[in-house]
Amino acid sequence: MKEKAWEFRKQLAAYLIICLAAIGVTAVLVPSSSAYFRLYFGGLHPLLALILVSIAGGPALWLLHSKWGFEIILGKGTLRGIVVSGGFATVMGILIIIADLFIRYPEDINVPIPAALGFYPVIGFVVEIVFHVLPMTIILFVLNTFRDKLGIERVIWLAIIITAAFEPTFQFLFREEPLDWGELYTWVHIYAIGFLQLWVFRRFDFAAMYSFRLFYYAYWHIVWGMLRLELLF
Numbered sequence: 001m002k003e004k005a006w007e008f009r010k011q012l013a014a015y016l017i018i019c020l021a022a023i024g025v026t027a028v029l030v031p032s033s034s035a036y037f038r039l040y041f042g043g044l045h046p047l048l049a050l051i052l053v054s055i056a057g058g059p060a061l062w063l064l065h066s067k068w069g070f071e072i073i074l075g076k077g078t079l080r081g082i083v084v085s086g087g088f089a090t091v092m093g094i095l096i097i098i099a100d101l102f103i104r105y106p107e108d109i110n111v112p113i114p115a116a117l118g119f120y121p122v123i124g125f126v127v128e129i130v131f132h133v134l135p136m137t138i139i140l141f142v143l144n145t146f147r148d149k150l151g152i153e154r155v156i157w158l159a160i161i162i163t164a165a166f167e168p169t170f171q172f173l174f175r176e177e178p179l180d181w182g183e184l185y186t187w188v189h190i191y192a193i194g195f196l197q198l199w200v201f202r203r204f205d206f207a208a209m210y211s212f213r214l215f216y217y218a219y220w221h222i223v224w225g226m227l228r229l230e231l232l233f
Helices: 008-041 046-068 076-103 115-150 152-163 166-173 181-203 206-232
Strands: none
Touching: 008 046, 008 115, 008 206, 046 115, 076 181, 076 206, 115 152, 115 166, 115 181, 115 206, 152 181, 166 181, 181 206
16 A cells, blocks of 8 residues: 655655756757757657647646556655666666667667766656556547446546557557567567556555656667667677
């Protein structure tokens, strides 16, 4: 069972700090890294994108908390969630690195150091809101009509199963290469990450779920992102 959560206004304050940190890092990176942001945001200015995502995420997290019991940050419970996330992210990081040895993802998929140190935490925050928090909120509202028949926990788990498919499917639709086993593996891999993250979100909180993304990006995009250029190309 979850420990008693902080008052939700304190949780919202913690979310605001995360938002401001992401916006601040983006402001620092934009002059030198606008091309990297353009791959994700297109013609939308990165700062405007971060502000819009932050604004959308706040009400969605409040709804998830008030109607379905999700938390933003739990204090001591968050630390346990971060440890669990670190373990999951390590396993998934090892799996994608092994896959890269066979699939050989494109050479230019990673943002180089030092920009990567700020870029990936920012993108990770955007991904969590856009592909997890917002779809989860919408899907739960749709499925809420089955709440009495199925029970709240079954509705939540059904929403998790559906929501986890958003990120890999989005990437799948915008692939440039022909469909092959590598593409299918990537879809399953990203789906598994999303499912585990959403489990962490349900069991612990948003902060622990976000930390999963940070650990994973550190392994895949930063550490391996540097090593793979020497080893594979």
